[in-house]
Amino acid sequence: xxxxxxxxxxxxxxxxxxxxxxxxxxxxxxxxxxxxxxxxxxxxxxxxxxxxxxxxxxxxxxxxxxxxxxxxxxxxxxxxxxxxxxxxxxxxxxxxxxxxxxxxxxxxxxxxxxxxxxxxxxxxxxxxxxxxxxxxxxxxxxxxxxxxxxxxxxxxxxxxxxxxxxxxxxxxxxxxxxxxxxxxxxxxxxxxxxxxxxxxxxxxxxxxxxxxxxxxxxxxxxxxxxxxxxxxxxxxxxxxxxxxxxxxxxxxxxxxxxxxxxxxxxxxxxxxxxxxxxxxxxxxxxxxxxxxxxxxxxxxxxxxxxxxxxxxxxxxxxxxxxxxxxxxxxxxxxxxxxxxxxxxxxxxxxxxxxxxxxxxxxxxxxxxxxxxxxxxxxxxxxxxxxxxxxxxxxxxxxxxxxxxxxxxxxxxxxxxxxxxxxxxxxxxxxxxxxxxxxxxxxxxxxxxxxxxxxxxxxxxxxxxx
RNA sequence: GUCCCGUUCGUCUAGAGGCCUAGGACACCAGCCUUUCACGUUGGCAGCACGGGUUCGAAUCCCGUACGGGACGCCA
Numbered sequence: 001x002x003x004x005x006x007x008x009x010x011x012x013x014x015x016x017x018x019x020x021x022x023x024x025x026x027x028x029x030x031x032x033x034x035x036x037x038x039x040x041x042x043x044x045x046x047x048x049x050x051x052x053x054x055x056x057x058x059x060x061x062x063x064x065x066x067x068x069x070x071x072x073x074x075x076x077x078x079x080x081x082x083x084x085x086x087x088x089x090x091x092x093x094x095x096x097x098x099x100x101x102x103x104x105x106x107x108x109x110x111x112x113x114x115x116x117x118x119x120x121x122x123x124x125x126x127x128x129x130x131x132x133x134x135x136x137x138x139x140x141x142x143x144x145x146x147x148x149x150x151x152x153x154x155x156x157x158x159x160x161x162x163x164x165x166x167x168x169x170x171x172x173x174x175x176x177x178x179x180x181x182x183x184x185x186x187x188x189x190x191x192x193x194x195x196x197x198x199x200x201x202x203x204x205x206x207x208x209x210x211x212x213x214x215x216x217x218x219x220x221x222x223x224x225x226x227x228x229x230x231x232x233x234x235x236x237x238x239x240x241x242x243x244x245x246x247x248x249x250x251x252x253x254x255x256x257x258x259x260x261x262x263x264x265x266x267x268x269x270x271x272x273x274x275x276x277x278x279x280x281x282x283x284x285x286x287x288x289x290x291x292x293x294x295x296x297x298x299x300x301x302x303x304x305x306x307x308x309x310x311x312x313x314x315x316x317x318x319x320x321x322x323x324x325x326x327x328x329x330x331x332x333x334x335x336x337x338x339x340x341x342x343x344x345x346x347x348x349x350x351x352x353x354x355x356x357x358x359x360x361x362x363x364x365x366x367x368x369x370x371x372x373x374x375x376x377x378x379x380x381x382x383x384x385x386x387x388x389x390x391x392x393x394x395x396x397x398x399x400x401x402x403x404x405x406x407x408x409x410x411x412x413x414x415x416x417x418x419x420x421x422x423x424x425x426x427x428x429x430x431x432x433x434x435x436x437x438x439x440x441x442x443x444x445x446x447x448x449x450x451x452x453x454x455x456x457x458x459x460x461x462x463x464x465x
Numbered sequence: 466g467u468c469c470c471g472u473u474c475g476u477c478u479a480g481a482g483g484c485c486u487a488g489g490a491c492a493c494c495a496g497c498c499u500u501u502c503a504c505g506u507u508g509g510c511a512g513c514a515c516g517g518g519u520u521c522g523a524a525u526c527c528c529g530u531a532c533g534g535g536a537c538g539c540c541a
Binding site (some may be wrong): 008009010012042043044045047048049075098100101102105109113116117118119120140142158161162163164167171172174175176177179181182183185186201202203204205206207209227229230232234236237238264267268269270271272273274275276277293294295296297298299300302303304305306307309313349352353354355363409412413416422423424425426427428430431432437438439440441442443444 | 466467468469470471472476478479480488489490491492499500501502503504533534535536537539540541
């Protein structure tokens with residue numbers, strides 16, 4: 001049977017990076033083994049699930065390049081099937097009707113706590129009861145837990161984990177209102193979807209033992225399990241908004257590339273020798289779930305920036321230009337076709353200096369600015385009378401300079417040589433005049449991209465300003 | 466509280482008994498390169514949670530302790 005994995009988020013909010021990483025592992029595992037990777041939306045909690053959240057999860061996965069191979073399955077639409085299995089279990093005598101009310105259950109828990117003993121449900125009085133003797137409350141269906149021995153799970157990440165049957169009790173699989181519980185629905189769905197490998201967050205590890213009750217009672221073969229550790233915030237606590245960006249789409253907003261986010265997420269928990277930078281294509285060839293670590297890791301935003309810088313430099317110039325222009329539009333920065341062309345011309349040098357698309361947009365803005373760009377205070381301070389004289393002189397001489405980047409560089413060197421000054425004392429005033437900033441791509445590249453007319457205009461404006 | 470899982474530089478990790486004087490990456494510090502800033506490059510700082518075993522030999526195996534996380538719902 002071919003490998004089938006699934007990512008099963010509940011649509012109660014945005015997709016956070018922990019979920020994104022789980023999706024990534026599911027995707028990679030399936031690809032590695034030539035199988036399918038599916039998506040199941042666990043929307044059985046009607047009160048908390050929203051269509052907006054579903055859409056956001058879909059958008060997030062698409063952005064990350066983790067769209068499923070088949071249309072998503074919506075768990076809520078499968079409730080009849082869940083009920084059918086619950087009733088089948090009842091008919092087989094592997095489950096029973098339990099007539100406890102929520103209040104009675106709460107009282108039992110309170111009593112257990114008062115006596116400082118762990119609460120364990122005992123529904124033995126309901127087993128074998130005739131319908132006519134039952135209380136007049138709507139019953140829930142409980143599955144009969146194993147009474148002795150232990151359950152053993154060979155987890156692909158955590159290794160062999162075992163839990164004694166004394167720890168398990170008869171759990172509810174169908175509520176008194178006829179709706180399935182999560183632990184039951186998951187098993188039925190995974191079985192029906194032919195899921196062979198369940199890869200999920202390690203918070204589900206102990207749930208696995210209860211899910212095994214359903215598999216075993218139905219005589220279904222259990223899938224392989226792999227419980228990957230959670231991602232924590234920089235302080236080691238559970239990941240939350242106060243740690244900064246956690247939603248997958250927040251990263252897009254902040255100018256991170258999906259390939260960088262995936263690379264970073266991959267390295268949180270997965271290791272393969274000293275490999276740090278790795279493409280989707282390459283990791284697909286070597287990914288092994290056994291190489292995932294067992295310990296929780298912390299999200300490291302500084303390292304994400306580094307990964308992003310690496311992938312930014314490797315990215316296609318036309319693509320980056322599109323991204324930057326989109327950001328200009330959002331910032332209200334106006335640009336014409338010549339401005340767009342300047343950005344693309346400068347892109348090889350621009351991307352070398354940025355960590356995010358936001359930074360890239362910031363450093364590219366001077367190129368499309370209508371007229372002389374705004375002057376940074378630090379830059380303005382360096383425009384001494386002496387520097388302004390230099391600019392006036394340059395404006396004159398540049399009129400005859402050859403306007404190709406390579407030639408411009410040589411021209412500037414010759415100019416500095418002839419004037420007997422250091423190249424820096426020529427380049428820096430020029431940079432300030434042309435970009436309004438003390439930092440920019442190499443000055444010859446800037447001159448070439450702006451064009452002679454625009455360059456001279458800016459130089460004169462700065463010299464006289 | 467009970468059960469389950471975990472613990473290598475600040476962070477992410479390599480490490481499956483001798484290859485470890487514990488390797489790499491990010492961050493940080495210093496130098497080099499240089500028309501600025503980056504990139505690149507050289508070097509530096511810094512870690513096997515603790516205590517017992519097993520073994521000729523342990524970061525690696527076993528047992529405790531401590532600390533962290535997770536699960537204990539008619540939530541998912």
